[in-house]
Amino acid sequence: MSDLERLIQLLAKLPGLGPRSARRAALYLVKRRDSLLAPLAKVLTDAADSIRPCSVCGNLDTRDPCGVCTDPKRDDSVICVVEEVADMWALERTAAFTGRYHVLGGTLSALDGVGPEDLAIPGLLARVRGGPVKEVILATNATVDGQTTAHYIADLLADCGVQVSGLAHGVPMGGELDYLDEGTLSAALKARRPV
Amino acid sequence: MSDLERLIQLLAKLPGLGPRSARRAALYLVKRRDSLLAPLAKVLTDAADSIRPCSVCGNLDTRDPCGVCTDPKRDDSVICVVEEVADMWALERTAAFTGRYHVLGGTLSALDGVGPEDLAIPGLLARVRGGPVKEVILATNATVDGQTTAHYIADLLADCGVQVSGLAHGVPMGGELDYLDEGTLSAALKARRPV
Numbered sequence: 173m174s175d176l177e178r179l180i181q182l183l184a185k186l187p188g189l190g191p192r193s194a195r196r197a198a199l200y201l202v203k204r205r206d207s208l209l210a211p212l213a214k215v216l217t218d219a220a221d222s223i224r225p226c227s228v229c230g231n232l233d234t235r236d237p238c239g240v241c242t243d244p245k246r247d248d249s250v251i252c253v254v255e256e257v258a259d260m261w262a263l264e265r266t267a268a269f270t271g272r273y274h275v276l277g278g279t280l281s282a283l284d285g286v287g288p289e290d291l292a293i294p295g296l297l298a299r300v301r302g303g304p305v306k307e308v309i310l311a312t313n314a315t316v317d318g319q320t321t322a323h324y325i326a327d328l329l330a331d332c333g334v335q336v337s338g339l340a341h342g343v344p345m346g347g348e349l350d351y352l353d354e355g356t357l358s359a360a361l362k363a364r365r366p367v
Numbered sequence: 368m369s370d371l372e373r374l375i376q377l378l379a380k381l382p383g384l385g386p387r388s389a390r391r392a393a394l395y396l397v398k399r400r401d402s403l404l405a406p407l408a409k410v411l412t413d414a415a416d417s418i419r420p421c422s423v424c425g426n427l428d429t430r431d432p433c434g435v436c437t438d439p440k441r442d443d444s445v446i447c448v449v450e451e452v453a454d455m456w457a458l459e460r461t462a463a464f465t466g467r468y469h470v471l472g473g474t475l476s477a478l479d480g481v482g483p484e485d486l487a488i489p490g491l492l493a494r495v496r497g498g499p500v501k502e503v504i505l506a507t508n509a510t511v512d513g514q515t516t517a518h519y520i521a522d523l524l525a526d527c528g529v530q531v532s533g534l535a536h537g538v539p540m541g542g543e544l545d546y547l548d549e550g551t552l553s554a555a556l557k558a559r560r561p562v
Contacts, residue, residue: 175417175418176414176429182403183407185403186396188392189383195456196382196383197383197384199451199452199456202414205418208377209411209415210415213411213412213414213415215370215373215374216374216411217408217412219370219374219408220400220404220405220408223370232371232394232397234369258390258394261390261394
């Protein structure tokens, strides 16, 4: 197999790229050897060497512990628990949270055979028991698996003396009621607040 | 800027990937260091070294002349002229053409300041005049620029003693008349054939 075919095959494995768009991306890369292909090759090589999961929270970074775990300005008393690194980054982009994070690495799933020992739950318990943590925010996805995992962790944390909270459910900003599902609408109605 | 940020920035330049999907792809890569990230880094480095445009037809390949130009089974008497390498690959996937190709590298465009000297037109004329070519198929896109370029080349080839042809226009296979534009429908009607 030629370099080009192999390049297309590997690009097609990326999320969001199928065989056709991988072909387009490969051609685009090869035509921009100096401005894109060579720099991308270099940064991928560097990333393969440098990026490691943080041993504290599970974030991906060139440092271990990661930048978020070592940031002295962040609040040690709140840990936000998320499923994946992408969720952590999404929360970081809001700039609305200044505590620490804990990445589970997935959700409990009986179907896929994912048990508590496959997730970073023991590490979370150790952090909560051993540190100055006062609140744990369970920010797993609002899916069945995500909520199951959140309930499981909430049960484990029940006797740790910390406050356990979850994200609010409701109408998304800019959302139109007509296009929302019944579950979201009824959650928003139940959690209604005085204006 | 960290390796991760730089990786996301470069991935976001690929066609079909925006900032959000580039972030997703970067995370996907970093989580699959051995199965995807390292191989992709290697093949990109290899490709940057090995893939060059073919000096005969403009195809991208690890060999020069490319595999298509050196294939002894292909018909030297027909040259198919396309705008980009991607178009050539699209035609190759049909396996319906066994002649040679010539990649122009774009279309004439007065607006973008692309003149005949910016495209591989001199090389095409040299190939037609110097070789056993009997037919030139102008397979540029069915856009204004593509058709303008095809007409320009057809004029240049008028006194070369070769047959000049173009792709048929009509209803795409599986196409529904109701969803087709008027231009395609009227072209299909004008070029109607006895059943």
